[in-house]
Amino acid sequence: xxxxxxxxxxxxxxxxxxxxxxxxxxxxxxxxxxxxxxxxxxxxxxxxxxxxxxxxxxxxxxxxxxxxxxxxxxxxxxxxxxxxxxxxxxxxxxxxxxxxxxxxxxxxxxxxxxxxxxxxxxxxxxxxxxxxxxxxxxxxxxxxxxxxxxxxxxxxxxxxxxxxxxxxxxxxxxxxxxxxxxxxxxxxxxxxxxxxxxxxxxxxxxxxxxxxxxxxxxxxxxxxxxxxxxxxxxxxxxxxxxxxxxxxxxxxxxxxxxxxxxxxxxxxxxxxxxxxxxxxxxxxxxxxxxxxxxxxxxxxxxxxxxxxxxxxxxxxxxxxxxxxxxxxxxxxxxxxxxxxxxxxxxxxxxxxxxxxxxxxxxxxxxxxxx
Numbered sequence: 527x528x529x530x531x532x533x534x535x536x537x538x539x540x541x542x543x544x545x546x547x548x549x550x551x552x553x554x555x556x557x558x559x560x561x562x563x564x565x566x567x568x569x570x571x572x573x574x575x576x577x578x579x580x581x582x583x584x585x586x587x588x589x590x591x592x593x594x595x596x597x598x599x600x601x602x603x604x605x606x607x608x609x610x611x612x613x614x615x616x617x618x619x620x621x622x623x624x625x626x627x628x629x630x631x632x633x634x635x636x637x638x639x640x641x642x643x644x645x646x647x648x649x650x651x652x653x654x655x656x657x658x659x660x661x662x663x664x665x666x667x668x669x670x671x672x673x674x675x676x677x678x679x680x681x682x683x684x685x686x687x688x689x690x691x692x693x694x695x696x697x698x699x700x701x702x703x704x705x706x707x708x709x710x711x712x713x714x715x716x717x718x719x720x721x722x723x724x725x726x727x728x729x730x731x732x733x734x735x736x737x738x739x740x741x742x743x744x745x746x747x748x749x750x751x752x753x754x755x756x757x758x759x760x761x762x763x764x765x766x767x768x769x770x771x772x773x774x775x776x777x778x779x780x781x782x783x784x785x786x787x788x789x790x791x792x793x794x795x796x797x798x799x800x801x802x803x804x805x806x807x808x809x810x811x812x813x814x815x816x817x818x819x820x821x822x823x824x825x826x827x828x829x830x831x832x833x834x835x836x837x838x839x840x841x842x843x844x845x846x847x848x849x850x851x852x853x854x855x856x857x858x859x860x861x862x863x864x865x866x867x868x869x870x871x872x873x874x875x876x877x878x879x880x881x882x883x884x885x886x887x888x889x890x891x892x893x894x895x896x
Contacts, residue, residue: 539754540745541744541756546559546758547761549821549822549825551821562770562771569614571826571832573607574840577762577819578840580630582841582847586852587601590855597648599796604726604818607759610634611762611769612722612769615773619687620692621692623671623675623692623694626664628694629643635659640855642654652664669695670704671695672695672709674693676709680712689718690719690776691717691720692719693722694724696724696729697724697726697734701737709747709784710750716781717782720769720783723744725786728795728804730795731795731804733805753772754784755785769785790810
């Protein structure tokens with residue numbers, strides 16, 4: 527009897543055999559999932575609007591690298607559903623733990639785009655106030671943010687705040703030790719955290735099949751006792767539905783939830799990468815036919831929730847957003863060299879104090895001779 531109960535408990539953790547989807551590749555309704563209620567038309571319209579604006583922002587940020595205004599930019603073109611949905615599903619007090627590729631998610635969260643791009647411009651380690659927005663600094667080292675998210679979620683749990691955390695993760699990060707430690711910690715303490723894996727098929731140039739032999743990355747949660755699911759990451763309706771269920775699972779005391787979103791990185795890893803060295807154009811073309819914006823637009827039009835005027839208005843909003851960003855990024859930033867020493871340690875070490883004093887003396891000397 528005990529063996530049967532254990533098997534039943536393990537079975538409840540398993541992801542669906544195939545990714546959850548609500549839409550066909552062309553945007554027609556697919557088979558419904560009663561365990562995942564469909565988002566309302568208003569939420570879907572919001573998602574469409576943010577994805578349109580987000581893609582235009584993404585294209586503008588990529589152009590800024592070519593103009594020397596950004597040092598580097600990791601594009602999320604093609605992953606807009608995975609960028610926008612978490613920002614719409616989370617409550618204002620919930621925490622997001624992004625990677626370097628989550629610029630569109632941060633903009634959707636309401637953070638000033640110039641502040642979002644400060645890291646990639648090389649102006650600051652983090653250009654926005656994490657406590658104000660409940661968004662941790664964008665994380666470049668793989669998977670370290672998963673441990674931070676699990677720890678913060680556990681702290682919120684102990685405070686009985688009702689807040690949850692969501693950690694963005696790339697497929698490559700699931701091969702890192704921090705990812706597994708975070709899953710184990712979160713499961714043991716039933717921390718209210720959602721681990722959201724965007725499987726865009728490549729860890730820079732390493733294809734998924736060279737990283738893992740698992741039938742899906744979502745299965746990695748089961749061994750730690752984490753409820754898991756996989757979803758079509760280019761289906762905005764499905765991503766919103768599964769994320770909403772995962773957030774409710776975590777918030778209601780069910781513990782952590784792992785989601786694998788199957789998506790694709792249309793552009794290169796960053797502007798410094800040449801994707802033609804490790805993948806063929808035909809592969810990207812196949813994924814373009816599953817474009818998340820086009821699929822949601824077709825679905826909303828089919829249901830009478832989106833008109834030509836709406837599409838044109840959202841496109842104009844994207845252009846206006848990009849124009850404001852260009853203007854703001856064309857202004858040289860005001861730098862404060864002594865700020866290099868801020869936020870390194872809560873209590874500066876003697877070495878930092880000495881180095882800060884030395885830099886202050888040099889700056890004062892320059893001012894005196896100017």
